[in-house]
Amino acid sequence: xxxxxxxxxxxxxxGSTVLLILAGTFVVEALLYLVxxxxxxxxxxxxxxxxxxxxxxxxxxxxYPLLWExxxxxxxxxxxAFKNPEFIGLKNYVRVFTEPVLKQKMFFPLLGQTVLxxxxxxxxxxxxxxxxxxxxxxxxxxxxxxxxxxxxxxAIPQVIAVLAWRGEFNFSYGYFNIxxxxxxxxxxxxxxxxTANFIAMCLTNIWLGIPFMSVTLLGGLxxxxxxxxxxxxxxxxxxxxxxxxxxxxxxxxxxxxxxLLGTFxxxxxxNVPFFINQNELESSDIMVTGLFRAAFQYNRYGFxxxxxxxxxxxxxxxxxxxxxxxxxLKGTYES
Amino acid sequence: xxxxxxTSDKAIVVPTRHKRSFFKSGREDSPFKRIIxxxxxxxxxxxxxxxxxxxxxxxxRPGDRxxxxxxxxxxPDATLESYRIILFDKPFLGWVWNSLxxxxxxxxxxxxxxxxxxxxxxxxxxxGRSVGLVFLLATQMxxxxxxxxxxxxxxxxxxxxxxxxxxxxAYCVTSIPFSxxxxxxxxxxIPADLEEAAxxxxxxxxxxxxxxxxPLSTPALAITFLFNFMSAWNEYLxxxxxxxxxxxxxxxxxxxxxxxxxxxTQWGQFSAGSILVMIPVVVLFLxxxxxxxxxxxxxxxxx
Numbered sequence: 320x321x322x323x324x325x326x327x328x329x330x331x332x333x334g335s336t337v338l339l340i341l342a343g344t345f346v347v348e349a350l351l352y353l354v355x356x357x358x359x360x361x362x363x364x365x366x367x368x369x370x371x372x373x374x375x376x377x378x379x380x381x382x383y384p385l386l387w388e389x390x391x392x393x394x395x396x397x398x399x400a401f402k403n404p405e406f407i408g409l410k411n412y413v414r415v416f417t418e419p420v421l422k423q424k425m426f427f428p429l430l431g432q433t434v435l436x437x438x439x440x441x442x443x444x445x446x447x448x449x450x451x452x453x454x455x456x457x458x459x460x461x462x463x464x465x466x467x468x469x470x471x472x473x474a475i476p477q478v479i480a481v482l483a484w485r486g487e488f489n490f491s492y493g494y495f496n497i498x499x500x501x502x503x504x505x506x507x508x509x510x511x512x513x514t515a516n517f518i519a520m521c522l523t524n525i526w527l528g529i530p531f532m533s534v535t536l537l538g539g540l541x542x543x544x545x546x547x548x549x550x551x552x553x554x555x556x557x558x559x560x561x562x563x564x565x566x567x568x569x570x571x572x573x574x575x576x577x578x579l580l581g582t583f584x585x586x587x588x589x590n591v592p593f594f595i596n597q598n599e600l601e602s603s604d605i606m607v608t609g610l611f612r613a614a615f616q617y618n619r620y621g622f623x624x625x626x627x628x629x630x631x632x633x634x635x636x637x638x639x640x641x642x643x644x645x646x647x648l649k650g651t652y653e654s
Numbered sequence: 655x656x657x658x659x660x661t662s663d664k665a666i667v668v669p670t671r672h673k674r675s676f677f678k679s680g681r682e683d684s685p686f687k688r689i690i691x692x693x694x695x696x697x698x699x700x701x702x703x704x705x706x707x708x709x710x711x712x713x714x715r716p717g718d719r720x721x722x723x724x725x726x727x728x729x730p731d732a733t734l735e736s737y738r739i740i741l742f743d744k745p746f747l748g749w750v751w752n753s754l755x756x757x758x759x760x761x762x763x764x765x766x767x768x769x770x771x772x773x774x775x776x777x778x779x780x781x782g783r784s785v786g787l788v789f790l791l792a793t794q795m796x797x798x799x800x801x802x803x804x805x806x807x808x809x810x811x812x813x814x815x816x817x818x819x820x821x822x823x824a825y826c827v828t829s830i831p832f833s834x835x836x837x838x839x840x841x842x843x844i845p846a847d848l849e850e851a852a853x854x855x856x857x858x859x860x861x862x863x864x865x866x867x868x869p870l871s872t873p874a875l876a877i878t879f880l881f882n883f884m885s886a887w888n889e890y891l892x893x894x895x896x897x898x899x900x901x902x903x904x905x906x907x908x909x910x911x912x913x914x915x916x917x918x919t920q921w922g923q924f925s926a927g928s929i930l931v932m933i934p935v936v937v938l939f940l941x942x943x944x945x946x947x948x949x950x951x952x953x954x955x956x957x
Contacts, residue, residue, distance in 0.1 A: 322748070325748040325902055326748075326751060328902055328903070329751060329752045329755045329756075329818065329902075329903065330755055332817060332818040332819070332903070333755045333756055333759045333818055333822060335819075336759075336818055336823065337763065337822070339819070340763060340823065340826070363780040363781070365774075365778075365859060366774035366777070366778040366780045367774075367780065369770040369773055369774040370770070370774045370775075370786075372767050372770070372771075373768065373770070373771040373827075373834070374771070374786075376767065376823070376826065376827035376830065377793070377830060377831070380801075380805065380823070380824055380827045380828065381793055381796070381801065381827070381828075383804070383808070384801045384804030385796070385801070385804075387807075387808075388800060388801070388803070388804050391803075391804075451695075451698060454691050454694060454695055457691075459688070460692075465695045465698075466943065467940060467943060468703055469695075469698060469699060469702050470939065470946070471702050472702050472705075473939075474884075474932070474935050474939040475706060475932045475935065475936065476887070476888040476931060477888055478888065478890055478907060479910075479928040479931070479932070480705060482928075483705045483708060483709045483928075484705055486708070486712075487705065487708065494708065526701070526702070529702075530702070534946050534947060534950060538947040538948065541947065579791075583794045583795050584794075587795070587796075587797045587798065589798060589799065589891075606797075607797045607798075607799060610800070611799045614799065614803065620803060624800075624803075627797055627799075630797055630800075631795055631796060631797070634795035635792060635795060638792075638795070
């Protein structure tokens with residue numbers, strides 16, 4: 320049951336926080352106004368004032384914790400040395416590459432597993448998303464209904480979706496094994512067999528990720544003028560040629576950021592590998608779940624901080640190379 | 655494939671209909687192809703809806719046979735008992751209320767903070783702009799569990815554990831980078847001439863933003879609100895760390911997790927609760943789905 324006490328308590332908590340944020344914003348803006356507008360008469364006073372609240376929030380909750388984490392990565396902080404961690408230089412970074420991250424798995428097999436996971440998922444997300452987007456990008460009946468049903472995996476809370484999928488992989492009561500048994504095949508041990516567990520993870524995440532891609536790509540497809548296709552048709556281009564020479568190149572401004580974001584989200588996906596891997600098979604771990612376990616189950620804080628920066632650095636390098644290679648983000652960042 | 659138009663004298667003839675292939679954004683498809691497309695889409699819809707229907711099936715089963723190899727969506731002995739228990743015997747509505755209060759507040763504040771920042775990024779070339787934009791992209795690469803320890807220690811130092819203060823501020827801020835990305839991309843597609851015209855008519859820069867740009871950006875604002883709403887509504891890890899053991903402050907993800915913990919998992923109640931908490935997000939999604947495609951430009955599409 321819901322009581323008025325609960326209602327009032329959470330309202331007052333949320334309300335007071337909102338007031339706090341408003342008051343903080345007001346003070347910051349007033350200060351900036353005095354300094355930038357009245358005193359310095361700065362040309363870019365207004366954009367800086369517009370940016371200030373978001374920037375302060377990000378500095379407090381992203382940059383400051385990052386720097387703190389960076390310092391942590393140079394210490395031997397763990398449960399044993401919680402109170403008085405010592406500075407140990409780059410030792411943690413050396414350990415990331417030379418010691419098992421958890422019990423057995425070394426860094427490079429874990430990296431290979433994560434890359435495989437990311438590549439499989441992104442390939443299916445983009446392929447499936449593009450396929451559905453192209454099917455939907457036409458005048459047809461029930462288009463609205465299809466679109467609504469197809470984005471459902473995106474709309475439902477991820478943890479619930481993942482737990483529902485885990486139920487489907489149950490050995491005796493899961494949907495997949497019921498079907499396999501009915502077909503006269505042997506049921507698969509989705510939860511204990513390393514390969515099957517990895518496949519289960521991929522299936523779940525592919526299901527979760529396709530709607531975002533298909534919606535994004537459908538937006539991109541709709542922005543391509545039909546005149547291009549009419550012109551190509553007159554020149555006798557067949558379907559595949561039209562796709563290769565019109566659709567795909569003109570879709571790049573949408574595809575590149577979508578793939579980039581998808582790569583980050585998949586590479587760093589926590590819910591799917593963590594919850595589907597119910598028996599904590601080390602073979603199913605990808606880097607972020609390894610990171611979580613190293614930090615919160617093995618309590619190696621210094622080590623996992625270093626590990627986190629290695630993951631971050633790899634994604635950064637990937638982004639630099641990918642954007643250099645495709646050159647499509649230029650417009651977004653330099654225009 | 656439609657190569658039939660490739661004849662010398664047909665350069666200005668409208669292409670023959672019924673021959674557009676799968677790879678084109680077809681306007682006219684042959685009836686056969688249309689049927690195939692519908693069948694494929696129906697199958698895709700079944701795959702996409704199926705797991706949810708299975709959760710619904712479990713929530714309707716009577717308590718003594720939750721584990722079953724039955725594949726029927728509505729079991730023959732369907733009952734709403736699980737819904738009755740979770741709504742009236744458990745503090746479920748309180749959890750939902752807490753989540754709703756936090757989520758609406760943070761989604762609104764998040765959109766406001768992101769919209770002003772995106773406006774600055776879109777309309778001015780101030781020093782540090784490109785560094786800022788790269789930084790926003792870089793935040794998406796940070797593994798979520800990476801910031802958990804420092805944020806928790808920061809919250810303890812500021813006395814924000816066990817209250818909503820830290821949680822609300824954290825939700826408002828963590829959604830900013832992605833929101834700014836979407837909104838800046840959308841603002842870029844709106845010509846600055848419109849605001850300049852408004853300024854000639856006597857609007858200040860901020861009034862032009864408020865009265866001209868924002869109304870034109872409804873799709874992107876709706877999408878940003880939707881994303882902020884979803885990420886706050888579904889967030890589990892940070893809420894668990896920040897709220898500690900406070901019973902009355904629990905959000906629904908913590909509460910449902912609690913249902914899984916006691917003695918044995920209460921699958922019926924868990925599923926009923928899951929179905930109920932899906933409703934607000936799905937309603938919001940359906941309501942904003944007309945904006946979903948036009949609003950989600952990811953900063954790439956021009957014009």
